[in-house]
Amino acid sequence: MTATITPPRAMLPPSLLEGLDDPDTLVETEPDTAVPAKTNELLIICESGDLERMWATTILASGAAASGWNVNVFFTFWGFFPLVKPGVRITGTNWMQRMLAVMNRPGIDHAKTSKFNFLGMGPWMMKKLAKKNGVAEPRELLEMAQAMGVHLIPCQMSMDMMGIRREDLIDGVEEPVGVATVLEIIASGATPLFI
Amino acid sequence: MTSTEIAHRVDARGLSCPLPIVRTAMAVKDLPSGSLVEVLATDPGSVKDFTAWSRTTGHRLLNSSVTDGVYRFVLIRK
Numbered sequence: 001m002t003a004t005i006t007p008p009r010a011m012l013p014p015s016l017l018e019g020l021d022d023p024d025t026l027v028e029t030e031p032d033t034a035v036p037a038k039t040n041e042l043l044i045i046c047e048s049g050d051l052e053r054m055w056a057t058t059i060l061a062s063g064a065a066a067s068g069w070n071v072n073v074f075f076t077f078w079g080f081f082p083l084v085k086p087g088v089r090i091t092g093t094n095w096m097q098r099m100l101a102v103m104n105r106p107g108i109d110h111a112k113t114s115k116f117n118f119l120g121m122g123p124w125m126m127k128k129l130a131k132k133n134g135v136a137e138p139r140e141l142l143e144m145a146q147a148m149g150v151h152l153i154p155c156q157m158s159m160d161m162m163g164i165r166r167e168d169l170i171d172g173v174e175e176p177v178g179v180a181t182v183l184e185i186i187a188s189g190a191t192p193l194f195i
Numbered sequence: 196m197t198s199t200e201i202a203h204r205v206d207a208r209g210l211s212c213p214l215p216i217v218r219t220a221m222a223v224k225d226l227p228s229g230s231l232v233e234v235l236a237t238d239p240g241s242v243k244d245f246t247a248w249s250r251t252t253g254h255r256l257l258n259s260s261v262t263d264g265v266y267r268f269v270l271i272r273k
Binding site: 040062063066067068133135136141148 | 214238
C-alpha cells in the first residue's frame, strides 16, 4: 500500500504552507487490497419493533453484509413480531397471547412508528416518502440481508412467551436461542447494537 | 488479472442508502476477481460511501466522477 497523507491545512505551521498551491488536494490513497485481514462482526439486538427502528436494524444489517461483515440479528420482545411471516394475522395459543397479536399486528409490514402513528397514517406516509426517495422498506432490506447471508436469530424466550410457533416465522431463520448464545457472539468480538 | 471491459453495470440512480452499496455488493459477488464494475448513482452520500465501502471490502475504486448530478464509480472486483 502506498499512501501520501497530507495533514489538514490547520495542522501545518503557516511557513510550511508557503509555496504550496493547495495542500488539501495532495491526499492520495491507494486502496489497501489486503484490508480484510479479519472479518468484522456485528450483532444487532432487535428489541423495539417500531418502524423507524426496524429501518435502522435492516439498513445496518444489509449495509454491513454488503461491506463484507458477518452479521447476526437477534429478535426479541417487541422486535420479535416483525419475524412473523406475512399472512399470519393472529399468533398465540391462549387469549392473552392472541390479544397481544390483535393489539400489535405481527409482520414487518405492520410495524408502527413510535411517534405519529395515527392508526397507521404515520407509517403509510413514511413509506410513501421512502418510496419517493428511493428508500427500500424494512421488509425489502431484510430480504436482501437474508440473501447476503445475515443470520436472523429468534429469541426462544420471546417465542414461548408470545406463543409464536416456528411455522409462524418467515423462512430462513436460525434455531431459536437464548442469552448465552447472544453473549457468546459478543464475547467472540462482534460489535453489539441494541435497537 | 484485470480486464479492460466493463463486466457489469449497476444502475442505482434514484436509490437511497443503503441500496447503492447493497445492489453493488450483490452484483459483484458472482463476478470473477478483476472484473470491472460500473455504478451509476444519484445519492450524494454515495461518494463517501463508495470510498469507505471499497476500503472495507478490498474492491478497488478506480474512478469516481460526476456528470449532471449522476455519480459514476468504476470498481475492480477484489
